[in-house]
Amino acid sequence: MRNTDDEYTEVRQMIAREIPALRRYAHLLLPRAGQDRKDDLVQDTLERALKKRHLWRREGAIRSWLYRVQYSVFLNKHYKTHLREVSSENPADIPSAAMPPGQEKNMELQRVMEAVKNMPPRRREVLLLIAVEGLSYDQAAAVMDIPVGTVRSRLSRAREELRAEMQKNTGVTVDPGDLTETPESYKRHKDIDNV
Amino acid sequence: MYKKDSDTDKSPSNIHIFDGIGEADLHAYVDGHLDTARRKEVEYYLRRNPDAAAQIRDYATLNTLLREGFAEELAAIDAQETVPPRFLAALNRPQPRFPVFAARAAAFAFLCLAAAGGGWMAAKHGAAPSENQLQEAALHSVSAPETETAVAPLPDFNPYPVPVPVVPDYVPAIQQPAVQTAPSLPVPSTEYQGGEADIIRPLPDPAGTAHDADAMPPASQSGQTETETLSF
Structure with a gap:
């Protein structure tokens, strides 16, 4: 049991170190969403990654695996809500026309x-x-x-x-x-x- | 040598098939993923194909534009020096010994067995305390997140300062909430304090045997698809 606890702590630290990278990637996944929405994505990714940590085989960088988790969380959970929000957005809000x-x-x-x-x-x-x-x-x-x-x-x-x-x-x-x-x-x- | 994927290049826009140089090579050239030998071949090819050369120039411009376009926003993200507390709370949530779902299912199965085996009287006697138990467990599960987040804040925990020597500093910090903080919890009401330790344990115990069999039942479906492919 102590063994799994150590392992758990270690994985948590490794994941925590990747938080900045995950936030970057969240921005690339949801370039038009607000900061809250992006942070929701990152948080869901963190939770899922912890729950599924046994799926990381310790081959290769943990970042790639976390990106992968984040991408699937995005597709499964965040993409549709984001689409709804963007489509209900007033087209005048979209900055393209407003650019000087x-x-x-x-x-x-x-x-x-x-x-x-x-x-x-x-x-x-x-x-x-x-x-x-x-x-x-x-x-x-x-x-x-x-x-x-x-x-x-x-x-x-x-x-x-x-x-x-x-x-x-x-x-x-x-x-x-x-x-x-x-x-x-x-x-x-x-x-x-x-x- | 770069391996070309012929399946993907069936489109009529692929006019660069000659000399064995295809669309894929042009992209790989722009992205810098070709080895030296192949790069030279592509360059030779480009000198003789102004169309392809123009295409490559546009792709390179696109790369620059995209990096430039995202640079500001990404730099702002990189410059953030604090992690939102809720991320840390998510990471510091104590690890469930096994999934809540399994615990509930096991407790339910246990109750059913007790009711069925003991007859009407026994069921009545057996159910009364365990109902109580469930209620308190439910109470506990509601109050737990609050006490945990109250304990969990790790102000000095900060993944941003990259220097490696920092790591030993926050090692204990992460361990703390799960293991050591229980005694000093600011418990909202005294009812739980006695009960907490006693109540958490009875739930896991009956299912101790089932633990190995279905380690993560609720998510097993999606889990499996990941299992197959998570090999990098």
Whole structure:
């Protein structure tokens, strides 16, 4: 019994040290929610992680495992409430329209941030974990419990979406549905089909 | 060498299949996940494919924009020096010997057995005290969180100062509430104080045998899905 108590104390300390990381990740999961809502997510994650601590196999970093717990808590419990709240929000509150016209770069940033915050979270999280938090594709796959191939396709889709958003802004006229399909490439495709 | 996942690249937008360089390589290049040899191949490829080069530039810009866009908010989070007390309360909640659900189920089963086995009179005699017991247990479970949070606050506990030597400081701090604080609890009313120690124990005991069999019954379903996959 003393053994499990020691182990329990140790795991609690390890989890406590990851609280800052979990709060960061909560912000990436709920970028538009208030601080309370994010803290709710972190607290639920802490409680669940403690309850499920035997599932951490002590291979690999505890942070990855906690991210994973947080992601599943988010999908199971917080995502739907968040959706309801955001959709009932007055559209005028959404800052995109209210942004003061600044430099072009600044506008581009605002547009991209707006677009990424509006993305479906499964796609957004792949992009943010990789681009902002610097996870490898394998780590992201483990956190989200999906195959690496799915990580790649979601990443690709998310980036193409945002890229279309960027180009809309810079005045380059590109049909977002036809982004990478230049006349040449279309010809090439046809050639391949004919062969 | 980087392994390409052909299943994921069926989309018509993938026009970079030539030279064995695919969409996946471009992303991995931008994210810095390619080894040197493959990176050189991709760079060679990019010099001959302005479309792909433009794509890569946009992806890199996107990465920069995203980091920049989140930088301020994330830095604010990193700069917070206090942990909200409720996080610590969540971590300091005493570990249940085994789940409350199991304890209740076991107590219930015990009562049913007693009632069925002892007949009408015996059931009456047996049930009266145990009903009492349950009530008090319920009272206890209501009052418990308050007393625990009253005891639990750990003002000096702070995971932020990263220097490792700090760790020994708060080791005892975390242990305290679970183990040592019981005697000094500010107990709301004297009724529990005597009863507490006595009441908590009878609940676990009858189920002591069932303990191993179903360690975490309420969450077993979701638990299992995690078990399969939690191997990193």
